[in-house]
Amino acid sequence: MVEFQIPQATAKRLSIYYRYLQLLLDSGKDRVSSTELSEAVKVDSATIRRDFSYFGALGKRGYGYDVRNLLEFFSKQLNQDRLTNVALIGVGNLGHALLKFNFHQSNHVRISAAFDVNQDITGTIQNGIPVYPMEDMKEQLKLQQIEIVILAVPANVAQKVTDEIVEVGVRGILNFTPLRVTVPTDVRVQNVDLTNEMETLIYFLDHFGNK
Numbered sequence: 001m002v003e004f005q006i007p008q009a010t011a012k013r014l015s016i017y018y019r020y021l022q023l024l025l026d027s028g029k030d031r032v033s034s035t036e037l038s039e040a041v042k043v044d045s046a047t048i049r050r051d052f053s054y055f056g057a058l059g060k061r062g063y064g065y066d067v068r069n070l071l072e073f074f075s076k077q078l079n080q081d082r083l084t085n086v087a088l089i090g091v092g093n094l095g096h097a098l099l100k101f102n103f104h105q106s107n108h109v110r111i112s113a114a115f116d117v118n119q120d121i122t123g124t125i126q127n128g129i130p131v132y133p134m135e136d137m138k139e140q141l142k143l144q145q146i147e148i149v150i151l152a153v154p155a156n157v158a159q160k161v162t163d164e165i166v167e168v169g170v171r172g173i174l175n176f177t178p179l180r181v182t183v184p185t186d187v188r189v190q191n192v193d194l195t196n197e198m199e200t201l202i203y204f205l206d207h208f209g210n211k
């Protein structure tokens with residue numbers, strides 16, 4: 001495993017590379033050039049080469065990259081050799097969509113428990129996933145050894161819920177709420193903000209056409 005820290009943008013691209021390489025392997029291809037990879041994943045080849053260089057020289061000039069080797073390597077980087085159970089907190093509009101989605105493109109991540117305060121939904125099973133009341137949250141997270149939580153609660157309770165999950169040892173939060181939650185330094189928060197993404201898209205279209 002690589003012990004140094006790679007840039008966040010590179011880390012984000014790893015799973016894009018991984019998914020495409022998996023497709024190549026499934027279709028029987030055993031080698032790929034950075035140009036081919038670049039066209040398929042829409043990342044320029046210089047960036048791909050730079051990304052790969054963080055992990056040492058993985059390709060050979062004139063040969064390209066060995067798909068199986070790359071996959072094996074990225075699989076380790078992405079911890080694809082084990083299943084990561086995550087929990088969802090907040091089973092409202094967004095939460096339901098996330099339960100339905102449940103990372104179906106990945107065999108290595110799945111939502112195994114969901115939590116809510118709404119008694120209409122607690123005690124039910126949604127898309128195969130049990131929805132527990134918040135009173136059971138700490139016990140279930142510990143029992144299921146869940147270290148990653150998806151936060152889809154209203155913004156006004158996001159910090160309170162965050163404090164509670166951090167207390168039971170959650171180390172990663174995928175935060176869909178608009179609140180930038182405060183966490184201890186050893187907890188990582190990844191914010192997902194569709195409004196921001198859309199505004200960025202509009203900004204680029206307005207200012208640069210499409211470039």
Ligand SMILES: NC(=O)c1ccc[n+]([C@@H]2O[C@H](COP(=O)([O-])OP(=O)(O)OC[C@H]3O[C@@H](n4cnc5c(N)ncnc54)[C@H](O)[C@@H]3O)[C@@H](O)[C@H]2O)c1
Nearest residue numbers: 090091092093094117118152153154155176177192193194
């Ligand atoms: N990041 C994005 O792109 C994006 C997109 C849509 C919504 N959101 C945000 O996601 C969050 C959820 O949105 P929604 O439309 O699903 O809202 P919603 O009101 O439909 O769902 C919220 C759910 O959280 C539950 N809840 C309330 N207080 C709770 C608590 N203390 N503990 C546990 N559960 C609790 C509610 O019972 C409800 O089921 C909001 O913060 C919203 O702003 C983000």
